[in-house]
Amino acid sequence: MYPDPMLIHGGQVLRPGRFTVESLDILVEDGRIRDLVAPGSVRADGMQRFDATDRLVIPGLVNGHHHAQAQLVKGRFDAVNLELLLNGQRWSNAQRTLEDKYLSALIGASELVRKGCTATYDMFAELPMPSAEGVEAVARAYSDVGMRATIAPMMSDRSFYEAIPGLADALPDALRRQALAVKATPHEASLAACRKILESWRFDRASIRPALGPTIPHHCSDAFLTGCRDLAKEFDVGFQMHVAESRLQAVVAPRIYGKTLVAHLDSLGMLGPRFCVAHGVWLDDDDQARLADRGASVAHNPGSNLKLGSGVADIRRMLDRGINVAIGTDGSSASDNLNVFESMRLASYLSRVQDHPVDRWVTAPEALHAATQGGARALGFEKIGRIEKGCMADLTFIDLAALHYVPANDIVAQLVFGEDGTGVDSVMVGGRLILDQRRLVNVDLPKMRAKAQEAVARLSAANSESRALSEALAPFVGRFCSGLAASPLSIHRFCGHQGGSHA
Numbered sequence: 001m002y003p004d005p006m007l008i009h010g011g012q013v014l015r016p017g018r019f020t021v022e023s024l025d026i027l028v029e030d031g032r033i034r035d036l037v038a039p040g041s042v043r044a045d046g047m048q049r050f051d052a053t054d055r056l057v058i059p060g061l062v063n064g065h066h067h068a069q070a071q072l073v074k075g076r077f078d079a080v081n082l083e084l085l086l087n088g089q090r091w092s093n094a095q096r097t098l099e100d101k102y103l104s105a106l107i108g109a110s111e112l113v114r115k116g117c118t119a120t121y122d123m124f125a126e127l128p129m130p131s132a133e134g135v136e137a138v139a140r141a142y143s144d145v146g147m148r149a150t151i152a153p154m155m156s157d158r159s160f161y162e163a164i165p166g167l168a169d170a171l172p173d174a175l176r177r178q179a180l181a182v183k184a185t186p187h188e189a190s191l192a193a194c195r196k197i198l199e200s201w202r203f204d205r206a207s208i209r210p211a212l213g214p215t216i217p218h219h220c221s222d223a224f225l226t227g228c229r230d231l232a233k234e235f236d237v238g239f240q241m242h243v244a245e246s247r248l249q250a251v252v253a254p255r256i257y258g259k260t261l262v263a264h265l266d267s268l269g270m271l272g273p274r275f276c277v278a279h280g281v282w283l284d285d286d287d288q289a290r291l292a293d294r295g296a297s298v299a300h301n302p303g304s305n306l307k308l309g310s311g312v313a314d315i316r317r318m319l320d321r322g323i324n325v326a327i328g329t330d331g332s333s334a335s336d337n338l339n340v341f342e343s344m345r346l347a348s349y350l351s352r353v354q355d356h357p358v359d360r361w362v363t364a365p366e367a368l369h370a371a372t373q374g375g376a377r378a379l380g381f382e383k384i385g386r387i388e389k390g391c392m393a394d395l396t397f398i399d400l401a402a403l404h405y406v407p408a409n410d411i412v413a414q415l416v417f418g419e420d421g422t423g424v425d426s427v428m429v430g431g432r433l434i435l436d437q438r439r440l441v442n443v444d445l446p447k448m449r450a451k452a453q454e455a456v457a458r459l460s461a462a463n464s465e466s467r468a469l470s471e472a473l474a475p476f477v478g479r480f481c482s483g484l485a486a487s488p489l490s491i492h493r494f495c496g497h498q499g500g501s502h503a
């Protein structure tokens with residue numbers, strides 16, 4: 001059920017294409033934009049009215065990569081790279097009740113909406129394996145907040161310690177035994193759970209869609225990957241994977257597969273328009289060509305890539321090749337605030353410290369396109385990400401009195417480079433107000449906060465032994481993985497990384 005027809009009047013509306021800003025009124029019906037008309041040209045008899053005077057109306061931002069489970073461990077990781085973060089995954093995600101899973105997703109959705117985002121790709125992990133109940137709890141959190149999501153259960157059938165060649169052997173005997181004692185769930189069980197999730201999906205796919213998330217190629221057997229491929233096809237869903245995120249992954253791929261991760265995924269028939277790479281920091285020219293040829297997307301997570309020291313993905317080359325690029329925040333254990341505005345700004349700025357001439361830097365409109373329409377395509381939602389007749393009325397209202405618009409010279413540049421989320425006044429999804437003058441309409445924040453503190457205290461106690469093991473392992477994991485990551489790269493020159501070729 002959508003709200004009554006509505007006239008949004010008096011606003012400055014960001015139009016797609018070249019991103020012009022025009023004074024327009026917006027007619028909304030059945031959750032969609034029915035028309036865009038000259039200000040004051042339509043009488044709103046019998047319609048709801050929404051006053052957007054002094055507001056910039058932009059399409060709700062779309063977050064290309066995120067993890068619902070990460071909110072309950074925000075602030076727990078400072079100086080860790082990806083491998084050390086993965087070393088901490090067991091204690092940080094284990095022992096969660098269904099209520100915890102819902103709560104963690106709710107906190108993330110609330111922060112995203114508060115910062116102007118209306119849809120997210122969520123690789124949601126639960127231990128020891130995905131469950132229909134867990135994914136349903138996360139979907140319910142998004143539904144309750146009122147935002148859209150594509151939810152991909154994140155999974156693997158090799159433990160972290162099995163997935164990195166040589167890592168287990170580098171651990172002291174006692175620690176190795178403990179590290180290897182916890183096995184990853186066999187892929188048959190995870191695939192069966194995913195089948196159940198897809199068969200029993202009860203949410204409207206126009207709002208909340210299922211997908212699949214085999215986490216990292218070499219953390220999954222080929223049988224698991226092709227099983228996901230077939231399941232995705234059977235149920236017409238997409239999938240997202242972390243691919244070529246860290247230098248270590250680029251180093252180990254030729255040792256395991258004799259080729260890059262992307263080349264291996266391509267040989268398994270994984271790549272296609274429904275496939276979304278998360279990160280893609282360490283891609284070579286051939287990888288980018290394959291992704292472009294197959295119509296795949298890349299979700300660029302510049303904040304996470306900086307925090308974990310993963311590197312800087314070369315989205316300039318991706319855009320030039322025609323790869324669909326989305327912008328992501330990643331989960332809040334990897335880049336702590338869920339602010340797509342910040343990610344968008346970083347995406348543009350970081351393109352300027354790579355080996356590109358000034359006239360090929362990623363501009364404000366290009367970054368904005370990635371954070372809206374690029375994200376929409378990556379998530380598999382056709383009718384969001386732009387303010388256009390027939391599209392869903394997923395709208396973010398920006399207060400033009402916020403200081404970063406004073407004086408207003410070039411609104412698009414000031415939005416991309418200056419907006420930090422503090423200018424977000426209201427947010428609608430499908431014409432329904434979910435953030436009203438900075439207040440989350442559907443979330444009881446004090447209650448959520450109290451529950452979060454209670455959950456953290458309980459989970460910290462329940463996972464203390466597992467955390468102690470992870471901390472004991474950390475020096476060995478850190479030393480071994482850093483050494484492995486520093487090995488020569490035997491393939492081609494990696495896009496965007498000076499000195500990436502040691503061939």
Ligand SMILES: [Zn+2]
Nearest residue numbers: 242278330331
């Ligand atoms: Zn991730």
